[in-house]
Amino acid sequence: MKKIYSVSVENRSGVLCKVAGLFSRRCFNIDSLAVGETDDPAVSCMTIVSSGDKRTIEQIEKQLNKKLDVIKVKTFDEAASISRELLLMKVKYNKSNRRDIMEICEIMNARIVDMSKTMMLIQMCDTSERIQLFINMFKTVSIVEVARTGTLALQKCNETEQTS
Amino acid sequence: MTGADAIVKCLENEGVEYVFGYPGVAICPFYNSILESPVQTVLIRTEQNAAHAASGLTRVSGKPGVCAVTSGPGATNVITGIATAFADSIPLICITGQVNSSLLGSDVFQEADITGAVESFVKYSYLVRDANDIPRIFKEAFHIANTGRRGPVLIDVPIDVQNAEVKKFVYPETVSMRTYKPTVKGNMVQIKKVVAELTRAKRPIICAGGGVLLSGAQEELLAFVEKHEIPVVSTMMGIGVMPTKHPLYFGMVGNNGKPYANRAMNESDLLLMVGARVADRAVNQPDLITNNKILVHIDVDPAEIGKNVGPSIPLVGDAKHIFEDFLLQDFTCEHKQWLETLKEYRKTMARKRIPNPAYVDPAGFITMLSEKMEDDGIYVADVGQNQIWSCGYHIVKKGRFLTTGGMGTMGYSIPAAMGAKLAQPERQVIAVCGDGSFQMSMMELATMRQHHVPAKIVVLKNNYLGMVREFQHYNYKDNYSVVDLSGSPDLEKLSSAYDMKFLRLENMDEANEKIDEFLKQDESVLMECIIDPMDLV
Numbered sequence: 001m002k003k004i005y006s007v008s009v010e011n012r013s014g015v016l017c018k019v020a021g022l023f024s025r026r027c028f029n030i031d032s033l034a035v036g037e038t039d040d041p042a043v044s045c046m047t048i049v050s051s052g053d054k055r056t057i058e059q060i061e062k063q064l065n066k067k068l069d070v071i072k073v074k075t076f077d078e079a080a081s082i083s084r085e086l087l088l089m090k091v092k093y094n095k096s097n098r099r100d101i102m103e104i105c106e107i108m109n110a111r112i113v114d115m116s117k118t119m120m121l122i123q124m125c126d127t128s129e130r131i132q133l134f135i136n137m138f139k140t141v142s143i144v145e146v147a148r149t150g151t152l153a154l155q156k157c158n159e160t161e162q163t164s
Numbered sequence: 165m166t167g168a169d170a171i172v173k174c175l176e177n178e179g180v181e182y183v184f185g186y187p188g189v190a191i192c193p194f195y196n197s198i199l200e201s202p203v204q205t206v207l208i209r210t211e212q213n214a215a216h217a218a219s220g221l222t223r224v225s226g227k228p229g230v231c232a233v234t235s236g237p238g239a240t241n242v243i244t245g246i247a248t249a250f251a252d253s254i255p256l257i258c259i260t261g262q263v264n265s266s267l268l269g270s271d272v273f274q275e276a277d278i279t280g281a282v283e284s285f286v287k288y289s290y291l292v293r294d295a296n297d298i299p300r301i302f303k304e305a306f307h308i309a310n311t312g313r314r315g316p317v318l319i320d321v322p323i324d325v326q327n328a329e330v331k332k333f334v335y336p337e338t339v340s341m342r343t344y345k346p347t348v349k350g351n352m353v354q355i356k357k358v359v360a361e362l363t364r365a366k367r368p369i370i371c372a373g374g375g376v377l378l379s380g381a382q383e384e385l386l387a388f389v390e391k392h393e394i395p396v397v398s399t400m401m402g403i404g405v406m407p408t409k410h411p412l413y414f415g416m417v418g419n420n421g422k423p424y425a426n427r428a429m430n431e432s433d434l435l436l437m438v439g440a441r442v443a444d445r446a447v448n449q450p451d452l453i454t455n456n457k458i459l460v461h462i463d464v465d466p467a468e469i470g471k472n473v474g475p476s477i478p479l480v481g482d483a484k485h486i487f488e489d490f491l492l493q494d495f496t497c498e499h500k501q502w503l504e505t506l507k508e509y510r511k512t513m514a515r516k517r518i519p520n521p522a523y524v525d526p527a528g529f530i531t532m533l534s535e536k537m538e539d540d541g542i543y544v545a546d547v548g549q550n551q552i553w554s555c556g557y558h559i560v561k562k563g564r565f566l567t568t569g570g571m572g573t574m575g576y577s578i579p580a581a582m583g584a585k586l587a588q589p590e591r592q593v594i595a596v597c598g599d600g601s602f603q604m605s606m607m608e609l610a611t612m613r614q615h616h617v618p619a620k621i622v623v624l625k626n627n628y629l630g631m632v633r634e635f636q637h638y639n640y641k642d643n644y645s646v647v648d649l650s651g652s653p654d655l656e657k658l659s660s661a662y663d664m665k666f667l668r669l670e671n672m673d674e675a676n677e678k679i680d681e682f683l684k685q686d687e688s689v690l691m692e693c694i695i696d697p698m699d700l701v
């Protein structure tokens with residue numbers, strides 16, 4: 001079972017280490033992790049994607065709540081959320097495949113953000129699955145370097161949800 | 165006022181009487197400031213024992229014990245003591261000196277990243293960067309340590325912060341932390357559900373853990389079980405929740421517990437697990453406590469509920485509040501037959517030991533000692549075979565039974581007994597250890613002499629690391645490996661070196677008189693009991 005945890009924490013040094021340490025000590029998986037400041041500079045948001053059985057999923061939430069630097073834990077399923085990852089990928093191109101690359105980018109809604117005579121830097125923001133699919137499309141092209149962020153996610157807009 | 169002065173002021177504001185510790189350069193400003201204070205210092209002989217001594221003091225006084233050690237090795241030495249307190253949910257405040265803030269991270273002399281190192285053994289930790297934060301941090305630390313699921317808090321203070329000027333010292337009245345609001349009051353809907361099950365149950369039982377003692381709920385528990393005649397068993401950390409000879413108490417559960425206690429728990433149809441983690445030592449097969457029964461798990465820490473076993477009814481709250489609420493509920497439950505059955509089990513299933521008359525029988529000795537102890541005496545058991553015998557044969561009257569059930573740290577009993585004795589000098593305090601665990605803490609005899617702490621020590625001597633030897637007996641066909649304690653000191657000479665009274669008991673013939681003599685001593689005293697090296701728990 002996959003779960004997304006949106007964890008608001010005090011924006012202090014050492015907090016990431018404490019949260020990451022909790023996952024490693026209790027043998028919980030981290031599939032992906034993304035951290036950033038929120039609209040309140042005193043608060044950071046960690047988006048953690050994890051997987052496990054029902055008991056593990058429940059324990060992760062309880063153990064996160066136990067940490068004194070954790071302000072709030074929101075848990076949601078992938079289906080109930082909008083999630084995005086950012087990909088930056090540098091590829092080598094030549095005359096014969098330039099057009100193909102540009103076409104794939106167009107179909108997949110990726111952008112070429114930088115370019116030289118031999119290389120292109122492609123940016124794509126999408127779900128984890130589509131990003132993987134996009135990378136797979138480049139199997140025949142020589143990939144120089146790939147950088148991916150962890151998943152960011154927020155719950156889908158729900159009229160009954162209260163603003164905090 | 166300096167940061168160090170401010171720390172001392174904070175301790176005074178919290179009513180701290182003793183600080184256990186060991187100085188070093190990085191904590192010297194603090195130890196200089198404390199000279200002017202009514203807070204007394206105890207120079208422990210190794211830092212691990214500072215935390216154990218503070219733990220003993222905490223468990224008797226209910227107030228978090230304090231230890232203060234230097235940076236680097238001082239700080240790393242105290243970790244085992246902190247981890248021990250953490251496993252047993254004992255609130256402690258541990259102050260560590262640290263190198264100058266500007267040198268942090270540069271691996272200078274005696275620098276250790278202690279807040280990083282203890283992360284998984286503390287409830288919370290602070291690295292103080294600004295001396296003006298000291299009052300708030302200490303107020304928070306005491307609050308965090310002693311509320312909710314209790315536990316140790318570490319405060320790391322760089323030497324320049326201890327020397328820095330504090331603009332204005334105001335000790336906060338209250339704590340405001342948006343991330344920390346433990347639930348202590350039980351949810352009424354859940355409480356009503358439990359009551360409904362109690363009304364229905366034919367074979368109810370309560371298994372009480374250390375959480376009951378930590379919340380000080382002994383009176384409420386007793387009132388509740390006496391009102392409804394509900395039988396009680398306990399975990400190791402729960403020993404002492406009720407007098408051992410109370411008709412409703414059926415002993416300790418677990419691998420090393422009473423067979424009738426385990427049977428009672430397994431055959432019940434409603435089990436109230438209170439303030440216990442359901443860890444492997446108490447509950448070897450979690451399915452036995454969920455099969456064919458309703459399991460109610462009551463704990464102040466929501467993360468404990470459902471961690472090791474899935475309960476039918478979870479109930480988050482502090483045991484004292486929960487039992488107070490239970491007592492207000494009007495209901496009756498009827499289970500006379502069940503109590504008769506349990507009494508029969510207790511009579512017929514008690515383990516029979518065949519003692520070797522050439523030696524002191526640890527079971528007989530411990531029973532005799534505890535019967536002769538003062539009613540409110542404090543018995544501190546160490547770790548090893550001695551712990552299991554103590555759990556099995558010590559009789560709690562109105563006193564306390566202290567041991568480390570969670571971490572099982574050898575050497576706990578002597579420093580913990582010292583802390584307990586300092587907390588309540590009018591009570592009788594006895595540490596009971598083996599010759600292995602004694603040698604892990606024997607340097608503290610000096611501390612006892614220096615600070616005139618008249619705790620009493622019993623050493624059950626068998627020249628073996630008995631618990632491991634027993635394990636090797638059962639699991640490695642008597643291939644004993646690294647368990648022979650040859651080379652141990654002559655305890656009579658050792659006692660004399662520390663100018664301590666010494667008694668030796670070689671068999672049970674003189675036990676009566678020797679125990680009387682041991683107990684009547686006003687000064688610290690050591691009694692060596694020679695037990696059969698091949699004895700098994």
